[in-house]
Amino acid sequence: MEVRDLRAFATTVELGSMTRAAERLHVVQSAVSQAVKRLERELDLPLLERRREGVRPTEAGAALAEHAQVIMNGVSRADRDMAAYRNLEQGHVRIGLLHTATPLVLGPLLQRLRTVHPGLRLEFHEGMAAELVELIQLGQLDLLVVLSPVDAGGLRLDPLARPRLTAVLPPRHRLASRRRVRLRELAKETWVSFPRANPGRSWLEDGCRAAGFAPARVVEVETLAHLKTFVTAGEGVALLPAGVAEPEGATGALVVLDLLPSSTVVLACATDPHQPQGRSVAAVRCLLEDVAGTHRSGRAVRTP
Structure with a gap:
């Protein structure tokens, strides 16, 4: 059964006239008559009783008219829902966040979303890189925000x-009054960093290697929150991308200094090329590009 035939039939039953049904649907009367005949042939049942004053449904026709009305209501709802998706008035995007990338994008992304696409719903999953990559490969996430490597x-x-x-230094560190520091000056410090399986560990090891030394002692922590807590307590110093410790730097809980020589990491959006990307995902990617623009040349924040 075709939806247009059901619409013509249901309208005819509602109005009791093929002529009035044709007028409402903006078609010729013969189109309505042919639609009813197609349904009667397909179902092998008479659906209308033709009378001089108009038409009325048979018992089977009345039952079909009820089903047709339910279908028409469903089609109308589907049209409205699809229009909302086209206009990005609704949608659901699942985002994986590397825990060290969360401070860089989460707050600004939510603020931009409320302004530009308030109907979109975001679902966040924070975790380690290997876990997030596996989840997106399984189709359980739509995109990732990660930091290299x-x-x-x-x-x-x-x-x-x-x-x-x-x-990133504790507030009472001997170099806390500086605006910038050479990595070599921190060669004898105790470092707070992530386990070697975490890509964030390479920021420390690669940086120290380039500066001509190896970290003397490393305190390993699993999470970014633990790293900040350990450094605040004076248990060591750390390397983090600009912006990650900005809130603590602004309040004086941590001291964040520019590093010499300058070194960068890459903040990136990861998607599965084998999964289709809908309009909602594309819209969120555009918002991420806008949000990330504030970190393209981010400066360190230090305590006054």
């Missing part, structure tokens, strides 16, 4: 920004 496992990586690495 990361084993993308065949995912498409689109760079968003290149935030600079900064030195």
